[in-house]
Amino acid sequence: xxxxxxxxxxxxxxxxxxxxxxxxxxxxxxxxxxxxxxxxxxxxxxxxxxxxxxxxxxxxxxxxxxxxxxxxxxxxxxxxxxxxxxxxxxxxxxxxxxxxxxxxxxxxxxxxxxxxxxxxxxxxxxxxxxxxxxxxxxxxxxxxxxxxxxxxxxxxxxxxxxxxxxxxxxxxxxxxxxxxxxxxxxxxxxxxxxxxxxxxxxxxxxxxxxxxxxxxxxxxxxxxxxxxxxxxxxx
Numbered sequence: 342x343x344x345x346x347x348x349x350x351x352x353x354x355x356x357x358x359x360x361x362x363x364x365x366x367x368x369x370x371x372x373x374x375x376x377x378x379x380x381x382x383x384x385x386x387x388x389x390x391x392x393x394x395x396x397x398x399x400x401x402x403x404x405x406x407x408x409x410x411x412x413x414x415x416x417x418x419x420x421x422x423x424x425x426x427x428x429x430x431x432x433x434x435x436x437x438x439x440x441x442x443x444x445x446x447x448x449x450x451x452x453x454x455x456x457x458x459x460x461x462x463x464x465x466x467x468x469x470x471x472x473x474x475x476x477x478x479x480x481x482x483x484x485x486x487x488x489x490x491x492x493x494x495x496x497x498x499x500x501x502x503x504x505x506x507x508x509x510x511x512x513x514x515x516x517x518x519x520x521x522x523x524x525x526x527x528x529x530x531x532x533x534x535x536x537x538x539x540x541x542x543x544x545x546x547x548x549x550x551x552x553x554x555x556x557x558x559x560x561x562x563x564x565x566x567x568x569x570x571x572x573x574x575x576x
Contacts (some may be wrong), residue, residue, distance in 0.1 A: 351528035360550025473550035
């Protein structure tokens with residue numbers, strides 16, 4: 342097998358959340374902050390609604406940074422929770438801001454942990470970002486001073502292909518100008534990153550954090566890492 346010559350990174354969860362699913366961190370925010378306690382199933386319903394609404398309706402614009410996006414997401418979640426009588430409508434904006442700020446600070450801390458590894462790999466390999474996002478990932482990267490790491494960004498909202506469709510990883514491989522077997526794909530989702538990338542012949546590194554609530558966390562497979570820093574020893 343050819344040596345790794347280039348790297349494709351996922352963004353959300355992989356770089357900005359230490360490998361955890363973002364729903365876990367949002368739930369953690371609701372549980373930690375002085376906001377009403379929300380039953381898990383009601384939280385999941387609100388989270389899924391917000392994700393789907395943001396995917397089908399243009400709530401997020403290209404100039405929105407990550408904090409802007411979190412405010413939009415929490416506002417949509419809280420709309421559901423208010424309708425269910427779990428949150429008082431007059432308090433929704435206040436609670437949403439607290440949750441958004443909590444999550445933004447969490448992302449900043451995870452990115453600080455990831456930065457030395459990104460520096461290390463960027464000095465050795467060309468890197469491309471492949472992400473399911475809302476059309477604003479470039480602004481998010483600029484906000485966190487991450488944009489210089491990637492020679493190209495392949496964003497689902499821009500290219501019209503969304504994970505787990507493996508074609509989005511083919512676009513990343515083509516952007517690197519390499520063969521799939523020469524490319525390492527780093528992601529936090531087994532179903533959306535790792536398996537689609539492997540299906541086109543890429544190597545993979547799965548950063549396995551806390552998964553979506555209904556996903557199994559007992560999967561064991563080669564190429565699993567607990568933290569991005571492990572890549573410095575492997576590559």
